[in-house]
Amino acid sequence: MRAFLVNLMPSFLVKFFARAYVAGVGLDCGIKKARDLWERQSIASTIDMLGEEVTNREEVDNIVQIYFSLVKKMKEESFPKHISIKPTSLGLDIDKELCQRNLEEILKVALGEGITVTLDMEDSKYTDATLELYKKLKPNYEFGTVLQSRLFRTKDDVLGLSGLDARVRMCIGVYNEDKSIAYTKKSEMKAKIVEYTKLLLDNHHKVDVATHDHKCIINALEEVEKRGLGPEVAEFQFLLGVPRERIQHELIERGYTVRLYVPFTIEWKCAIAYLRRRLIENPSMIYLGGLDFLGRIIQPLTKRGRKPILPPKPEVVSN
Numbered sequence: 001m002r003a004f005l006v007n008l009m010p011s012f013l014v015k016f017f018a019r020a021y022v023a024g025v026g027l028d029c030g031i032k033k034a035r036d037l038w039e040r041q042s043i044a045s046t047i048d049m050l051g052e053e054v055t056n057r058e059e060v061d062n063i064v065q066i067y068f069s070l071v072k073k074m075k076e077e078s079f080p081k082h083i084s085i086k087p088t089s090l091g092l093d094i095d096k097e098l099c100q101r102n103l104e105e106i107l108k109v110a111l112g113e114g115i116t117v118t119l120d121m122e123d124s125k126y127t128d129a130t131l132e133l134y135k136k137l138k139p140n141y142e143f144g145t146v147l148q149s150r151l152f153r154t155k156d157d158v159l160g161l162s163g164l165d166a167r168v169r170m171c172i173g174v175y176n177e178d179k180s181i182a183y184t185k186k187s188e189m190k191a192k193i194v195e196y197t198k199l200l201l202d203n204h205h206k207v208d209v210a211t212h213d214h215k216c217i218i219n220a221l222e223e224v225e226k227r228g229l230g231p232e233v234a235e236f237q238f239l240l241g242v243p244r245e246r247i248q249h250e251l252i253e254r255g256y257t258v259r260l261y262v263p264f265t266i267e268w269k270c271a272i273a274y275l276r277r278r279l280i281e282n283p284s285m286i287y288l289g290g291l292d293f294l295g296r297i298i299q300p301l302t303k304r305g306r307k308p309i310l311p312p313k314p315e316v317v318s319n
């Protein structure tokens, strides 16, 4: 029923929602957005490509070539360079070895050009294969991956990274999962982001805290700072299009990297198809998008926002 309704939604309306979240059509748009964010606001980016669902090797090869072109073009740029990649776009669904070879090729070229990489996490049927890939390649390549706090398995997944000196983007996870394997309340998922941030830090990993929730950001930040740690082990990530300028600038002033997820698309129809799928998986995006659109209009009209959002740095008590 939900899929039926979302599929009925006219493309112009989906595009209206998509526009805020997508840099534009073509990899130059992704690069331009990343450059502007850095030059105007000192905000870093991770550029990702939105594609249609990949069903054959030809499509996979095409995506790999686009990533090579992206890396080649980014080489000329002076902003902090980072890309994110979905394992299924490299062929995870078709052949795991093909996916590994593709990822390895991209890692070699990207890291060689000083471009850092994060392997995105998709829905739970890919969690094992994605982590397997990460654990296999991490000893030879410096890159990061993603864990989703909504999944019951995530504590074990954090512990399973032991000794890898991993970089983990910690987010709630955008895919709706069955209640037999995942928390259903947002408050639980967000509490888990903080819990796993602690666990990652205690196990000597680095953490990219990816949430728009102020309280969750503050709690994660406190976990970092009360250990006497800081920007060398943690950064804060947001989606392009979700207005969080104040907290982003406070984090930057405090010395942290703030990174936006900047997706580009090859054609609008891919972004629309991607967004339709996201809306089917997670209809609250319509509500969130609407809420933030309203916020964007109302915020400049109010006096909100004079008081800092972040608390002062905590005292570090040494034993």
Ligand SMILES: Cc1cc2nc3c(=O)[nH]c(=O)nc-3n(C[C@H](O)[C@H](O)[C@H](O)COP(=O)(O)OP(=O)(O)OC[C@H]3O[C@@H](n4cnc5c(N)ncnc54)[C@H](O)[C@@H]3O)c2cc1C
Residues within 6 Å of the ligand: 119, 120, 121, 122, 146, 148, 169, 171, 172, 173, 174, 175, 186, 210, 211, 212, 213, 237, 238, 239, 241, 242, 259, 260, 261, 285, 288, 289, 291, 292
């Ligand atoms: C950099 C980055 C990378 C990510 N990578 C992955 C990944 O690899 N795999 C994965 O499964 N998920 C990924 N996500 C998505 C993430 O899991 C969440 O779905 C998303 O961040 C929303 O969760 P939240 O913690 O902000 O909480 P929410 O409760 O969903 O959001 C808190 C508030 O933020 C605003 N907000 C949040 N999302 C939106 C939105 N889409 N539109 C408008 N306003 C919004 C709203 O004001 C909302 O009230 C990523 C998110 C970020 C920021």
